[in-house]
Amino acid sequence: MTATMRITFVLPVFSRLPSGGFRVVYEYANRLARRGHRVTVVHEQWYEGWHRPVKHLYEIARDRWHDRRPGGLAEWLRWMPIDDAVRMTMVAKLDPARLPEADVVVATYWTTARLLRRSSPAQGRPVHLVQGYEIWGVDDPTEVDDVLRSDLPKVVVSDHLAGVLHGLGVPSDRISIVHNGLDHSAYRPPAQDGPRGTSVSILVGTGPQKGSAVAVAALERVRDRHPDLVVNAFGPEKRPALLPDWVRYSRARNGREQASRAYRASAVHLCGSVQEGWGFPVAEAMACGTAVVSTRNGGVEDFCVDGRNSLLVDVGDADGMAEALLRLLHDPDLRGRLVEEGLHTASSMSWDDAAESFLRALESAAAGS
Structure with missing residues (x-):
């Protein structure tokens, strides 16, 4: 039987809106807590900045109020349930001295991984959970590369990201690959699935990495x-x-429910991302019985095979995306084959399996191996 561990996750902020990367952290926190481990998730308080003084002070006050009230942050996180055994905390400023004592501490973003290089042994063996090549909006991307090259053990969510790390010179023995799971209770085909017509679903983001334009x-x-x-x-x-x-x-503030409705109402899902660490929306759409057109954006290529369970096009190729969409809308037989293969692909994505592999990686780090 696995010994009980004290595990700390360090998040750079408290995300009030649904986020795939945060969801992975909370999913692991829930599942590890249910296995009897003592799990704490530490968030840094949001700072709007003094360029917007009223909102800056309002956000600080709101964060403090939610952190101190009964139920606190777990109750405020309306887009995902948090197990009662998970301790959710917030600090004014992330600093190694503010982290609790633990056996292992998990960085979840490049800035938190940089922070853990200054942590003490009492705060746990550090591990870097790498969910993307996080250079978007960073003034000097070489800072990210330097953090990724550090001697912290890495858990990556895709073979694609393992390849990125190898390209930066990170040795294989410092990398564990743990593919994400999928919530099949939320993402599944309709009970009675009829014709979906000429319809397309799409996740739209304002960040340039999403390729929405x-x-x-x-x-x-x-x-x-x-x-x-x-x-x-x-x-x-x-x-x-x-x-x-x-x-x-639809503003999907509750995450899974609105997203899954969009997939199930559509014949095809379109992903135009420039870069993905893994690609939740594509996997979710497959699980909902929706055919997929996606860019070759890295992460989705772990499980998307062109012509077998999806149609893949080059990043930035609007004509290629349109051609692939028209091909599927005009060819129900091809769309049906991709849907069946997509359902088969998504069925193998298990959070139970992912949590077991993730726990083994943490145990290895805690043992210093």
Whole structure:
């Protein structure tokens, strides 16, 4: 039987909106706590900045209020349930001295991994959970590379990211690959799945790494051929200005429910990302019985095979996306084959298996091996 461990996860902020990377951390926290381990998740308080003084002070006050009230942060996290055994905490500023004593401490972003290089042995053996090549919005990407090259053991969520680390010179014995799981209670085909018509789902984000502007351009080309096209767009933010009026948009503040509705209402899901560490929306769409068109963005290529369970196009290729979408909308037999293979692919994604592999990686780190 595995000995009980004290495990700390360090998150750079408390995310009020759904986020795939944060979801992975909370998923592991829940599952490890249910196995009897003592799990703490530490978040840094949000700082808007004095360029917006009213919002800056409001956010600080709100964070402090939620952190101190009964139920605290777990109750405030409305887009994902947190097990009662998980201790959710917030600190004014992330600093190694503010972390609790533990057997292992898990960095979840490059800045938190840099922080752990100054932690003491009492705060646990450090591990870096790598969920993406996190250079977006970073003034000097070489800082990220330096952190990734550090001697902290790495747990990566995809073979693609393992390849990125190898390219930076990180040796294989410092890397564990643990593929993400999938919540099959939330992402599944409709009980009675009928024709889905000329319809496409898409996750829209404002960050350049999501490639939303190119994806919308592809959808406009498809609509030129099919004025009846229905686009079921969703995202965690307010309706982005880049969306045309004819696109339906749902602000998926509760995460899984609204996203899964968009997938199940659509014949095809489009992913236009420039770069993904893994690619939750594509896996979720497959699990909902939706055919997939995606860019070759790295992470999805761990489980997407062009022509077998998806159609893949080059990053930034709006014409290629439109052509692939039209191909699937015009060819129900091809779409049906991709759907069946996609369901088979998604069925192998298990959070139980992922948690077991992740725990083994943490045990290895705690033992110093």
